[in-house]
Amino acid sequence: MKKYKDDPNSNLHEQIELAFKRGSDIAGVLHGIRKIHQGSVGKRTSLFPSKKNAGMIPIESNLELAYAIELERDLSVVSYRTQALKIQLSQYESNYPDFLVKYSDGRVEVHEVKPDKHNLTEKKAKKHHRIKKIINYHNIQYKVVDKNDVVLGFNQTALLYFYQRLGIQSWTDQLIDKAIKVIPTHGQLLFTEIQKILENNSLPVDMAYYLIFYKYIPMPVYIPALVEAVRSRGLL
Structure with a gap:
């Protein structure tokens, strides 16, 4: 050139x-x-x-x-x-x-x-x-x-919420693959339902934050702790 x-x-x-x-x-x-x-x-x-x-x-x-x-x-x-x-x-x-x-x-x-x-x-x-x-x-x-x-509005707040809770834990590919197989990817679940599915399959419930943030599974419909935090600040 x-x-x-x-x-x-x-x-x-x-x-x-x-x-x-x-x-x-x-x-x-x-x-x-x-x-x-x-x-x-x-x-x-x-x-x-x-x-x-x-x-x-x-x-x-x-x-x-x-x-x-x-x-x-x-x-x-x-x-x-x-x-x-x-x-x-x-x-x-x-x-x-x-x-x-x-x-x-x-x-x-x-x-x-x-x-x-x-x-x-x-x-x-x-x-x-x-x-x-x-x-x-x-x-x-x-x-x-x-x-x-990009993601804006309440879902942006939700992503920040998940991001802050990722911690330093690094999940293995084997655990991630197992989680993806047991969590339905069609439709939307409650956040508590995602955690329950992980728990019932002997997987760490904290994996939910990672799986959602990094797009392995869809954004949940309802995140109780986040909704309460936003409501307490008068934003909901």
Whole structure:
């Protein structure tokens, strides 16, 4: 492939390598090139405790939080970073894509999160096309994800609830296979029913959190402890 003369993004692969080598700060936060300042006016900034990255991932919207959860759930994703690359669009304009994602097969992709990827303004659509062209030129995939690619609302709260209860236990493939065989995957069960099925088959009831979070079985209809917690905070 013919190189562009004086390519301003010729260091893109170097940026990617450095992004995943860069450690966390003293507070355990994995900052990108562009730092997300917590408490920014007009943004829902927060720090997501990522198990895959062994650190806190800065995010600046609920949609980004939802996507970080999806990346944690995707077993093919090894690690990811936010605001980790600087894409030079012109001498005076640059862009910092939302997510840099590394997969178990060695692939690296750049993902941008938008509320609705099919309803972008003409200006934003053209900008994303420019960014995609630059990133694709360097043999890296680029895609825009939106609200239809994530879990929102009460189910997002439920996923966070399961995520917080995963602990450090690692279940063997044999146990997971046994659990999948005994738990019906058609329709939806109560969370207590899932736990009861596991218990009746001499399987750890705590496996339920893992199986649901990592998409081995469908989301349950009702999670008593979560419903009570949400209701007590006046959110239900």
